[in-house]
Amino acid sequence: xxxxxxxxxxxxxxxxxxxxxxxxxxxxxxxxxxxxxxxxxxxxxxxxxxxxxxxxxxxxxxxxxxxxxxxxxxxxxxxxxxxxxxxxxxxxxxxxxxxxxxxxxxxxxxxxxxxxxxxxxxxxxxxxxxxxxxxxxxxxxxxxxxxxxxxxxxxxxxxxxxxxxxxxxxxxxxxxxxxxxxxxxxxxxxxxxxxxxxxxxxxxxxxxxxxxxxxxxxxxxxxxxxxxxxxxxxxxxxxxxxxxxxxxxxxxxxxxxxxxxxxxxxxxxxxxxxxxxxxxxxxxxxxxxxxxxxxxxxxxxxxxxxxxxxxxxxxxxxxxxxxxxxxxxxxxxxxxxxxxxxxxxxxxxxxxxxxxxxxxxxxxxxxxxxxxxxxxxxx
Numbered sequence: 007x008x009x010x011x012x013x014x015x016x017x018x019x020x021x022x023x024x025x026x027x028x029x030x031x032x033x034x035x036x037x038x039x040x041x042x043x044x045x046x047x048x049x050x051x052x053x054x055x056x057x058x059x060x061x062x063x064x065x066x067x068x069x070x071x072x073x074x075x076x077x078x079x080x081x082x083x084x085x086x087x088x089x090x091x092x093x094x095x096x097x098x099x100x101x102x103x104x105x106x107x108x109x110x111x112x113x114x115x116x117x118x119x120x121x122x123x124x125x126x127x128x129x130x131x132x133x134x135x136x137x138x139x140x141x142x143x144x145x146x147x148x149x150x151x152x153x154x155x156x157x158x159x160x161x162x163x164x165x166x167x168x169x170x171x172x173x174x175x176x177x178x179x180x181x182x183x184x185x186x187x188x189x190x191x192x193x194x195x196x197x198x199x200x201x202x203x204x205x206x207x208x209x210x211x212x213x214x215x216x217x218x219x220x221x222x223x224x225x226x227x228x229x230x231x232x233x234x235x236x237x238x239x240x241x242x243x244x245x246x247x248x249x250x251x252x253x254x255x256x257x258x259x260x261x262x263x264x265x266x267x268x269x270x271x272x273x274x275x276x277x278x279x280x281x282x283x284x285x286x287x288x289x290x291x292x293x294x295x296x297x298x299x300x301x302x303x304x305x306x307x308x309x310x311x312x313x314x315x316x317x318x319x320x321x322x323x324x325x326x327x328x329x330x331x332x333x334x335x336x337x338x339x340x341x342x343x344x345x346x347x348x349x350x351x352x353x354x355x356x357x358x359x360x361x362x363x364x365x366x367x368x369x370x371x372x373x374x375x376x377x378x379x380x381x382x383x384x385x
Contacts (some may be wrong), residue, residue, distance in 0.1 A: 131357035146358035171316040178267025199265035206325030217244040274308035314374040
């Protein structure tokens with residue numbers, strides 16, 4: 007029940023009954039204030055349980071009354087912070103456990119509302135029809151893998167995740183290593199990192215102009231085609247040339263992500279112990295040997311983070327494809343096709359694409375988590 011609906015319902019009551027309801031609400035508010043002042047800060051297992059119940063019941067009550075996840079999340083955050091400060095008076099007793107719960111409650115609620123619940127809903131929806139009214143089993147997946155166009159979508163996504171992370175990381179690593187400690191290093195790195203300040207949509211618009219072809223007799227507005235014409239060539243339609251158009255889209259992604267890879271790997275390179283570098287030089291190693299045998303093993307954790315992060319981004323890429331081609335000329339990827347099916351009121355097929363994307367992302371996430379755990383164990 008929303009606040010507006012509550013007041014509408016209140017207006018329909020007898021005036022004497024309205025007074026009773028209003029007084030009851032007033033007493034409830036006073037009781038809530040007394041609870042925070044007197045009961046919440048007390049020590050003891052019983053009071054800890056009361057605080058836990060309040061922390062869960064509060065956001066649930068807000069969700070039921072306002073029918074809004076945003077307000078429920080805000081209530082959970084406020085309650086978590088409030089109980090944390092109140093619980094400091096009970097530190098040392100059973101209530102100290104609530105300090106941890108109070109901090110975790112907002113994050114857990116956000117995960118449940120923003121990740122767990124949608125994942126469950128999407129998984130169920132993938133096995134339902136377009137209106138989510140009838141269970142159709144594997145029909146949506148059969149349709150995806152039996153249509154050549156859909157298979158091409160999956161292949162395009164795999165091409166993205168094979169090329170984009172490797173090239174971005176390699177370019178970022180090369181730039182970080184060879185520019186390191188050179189004169190004007192910070193200015194060179196700013197130039198490479200600058201595309202990271204541009205959104206995917208903004209970068210896509212820029213590169214769409216870069217790729218735009220005009221007839222050879224007309225003035226070119228696309229920079230790349232103007233260069234081609236200057237050298238005596240014919241204007242080339244980058245985004246219509248299948249299958250190379252997918253590669254031209256990946257170039258935009260690499261242009262953006264190279265800056266991210268460079269910054270992370272540059273910091274990692276500076277963290278490699280100088281003793282190892284000096285020992286390698288004393289052993290007579292050349293630049294390439296020092297790079298592959300000392301630098302790369304020393305920054306392996308950072309390399310894993312960069313590769314897995316960019317891999318996940320390339321699997322989920324949507325903005326570049328949607329802005330530049332909308333999936334035309336066989337350039338569509340899973341995220342774009344998921345959106346297209348949803349726009350076409352095919353909720354079941356859209357959920358099936360989303361589930362496939364989720365399955366492809368999970369091994370990378372798990373691998374990253376395992377590697378981070380190993381690093382902590384080493385430390």
